[in-house]
Amino acid sequence: MPIVNIQITREGTGPGRHAATAEEKAAVIKGVSQVLLDVLKKPLDATFVVIEEVELENWGWGGQSVSALRRQQAGGSR
Amino acid sequence: MPIVNIQITREGTGPGRHAATAEEKAAVIKGVSQVLLDVLKKPLDATFVVIEEVELENWGWGGQSVSALRRQQAGGSR
Amino acid sequence: MPIVNIQITREGTGPGRHAATAEEKAAVIKGVSQVLLDVLKKPLDATFVVIEEVELENWGWGGQSVSALRRQQAGGSR
């Protein structure tokens, strides 16, 4: 009966990718559900996993939006 | 003062529909708010309801994404 | 497959009660699940409802904690 809400930034894991792929999200669902089965004996068919992909300008870290952070990192100014 | 967050998959309730309609969402808001008024005396104007519609590949159940599940169900392989 | 998270203040609905009763919470679960079945055809056995009861000093409204609000209301100073 677990409910797992996963919030991630909408970013890809490699060049040319701008978001997690369907396969990657399926792998996260599978892996996280398996952890809950292995550790807490929660049956897979009673486990919900919801992935929320958040735009970079909607995620703040260190008092800034991640979009600003990424621009700084790209501009090498950090 | 209740806050109700409702997560549903982005699916329609009938053929040709790919998501809940505005009328259906309004009916959910009305119904859920009424339950909280009837049972817990929470005034309607102090009750927030937020509906989050989640893409099928972002919702996991049984260790799989719902999009994979729906493909299996459509392909009758389950 | 809906997930419903309901946040309410930890308050009773009548004199001498300091929180929702088990019966009231069961009625909320039943009522909310029924709305999702009636409106969106979501099966009851695929619907999760989680009720979070929040201490009054942990809930803010109007820039104040509800505990402060309740003291004002009790003191009639509003």
Next chain:
Amino acid sequence: MPIVNIQITREGTGPGRHAATAEEKAAVIKGVSQVLLDVLKKPLDATFVVIEEVELENWGWGGQSVSALRRQQAGGSR
């Protein structure tokens, strides 16, 4: 280590705007993170802020969707 989830309706703060601007969201992130630093000594670089913008027909208040409310307000029927 705070996690702050902020849900707002997808509405602008002035004529011609239909959503919060990137600058406004950055100011919210900055301001909220600063409050947690000032009051609870939570370091900025350990504070996550996530802003979720919700469509008006997905937000209920007073038993109605906000889109219905806005139509009434626009039509002056309230």
Next chain:
Amino acid sequence: MPIVNIQITREGTGPGRHAATAEEKAAVIKGVSQVLLDVLKKPLDATFVVIEEVELENWGWGGQSVSALRRQQAGGSR
């Protein structure tokens, strides 16, 4: 930068246990964080995992509270 919120019922995984143990929760944190590192390359030190343990009478499934369900299961009436 992932945020993972995990809601589980406050139940133990074996006789005499009424909730997940500290070790089990640590194993869930470790396992889930590792999945996000392996699949989405999310660094461990940028991943937050929050576990919320919910009382059985505050979790609804199938239109009933889990506490009612467990009583039925214990009474073998299901």
Next chain:
Amino acid sequence: MPIVNIQITREGTGPGRHAATAEEKAAVIKGVSQVLLDVLKKPLDATFVVIEEVELENWGWGGQSVSALRRQQAGGSR
């Protein structure tokens, strides 16, 4: 109409304190609500703020529970 959910570890801000005080939580509510009024013109009386205090063993960071982290920090082994 904003809803702000703030999750913090149950820790004090000074020696002898094991959690945020009522005054600190009130200051967080006030400050956060004010930011949303100042930046997005959201009226205070339409803003909900909910603070969730999480036990250290229920919060994971860097693949470990914060309780384990705090023990390491206390033991100077980090």
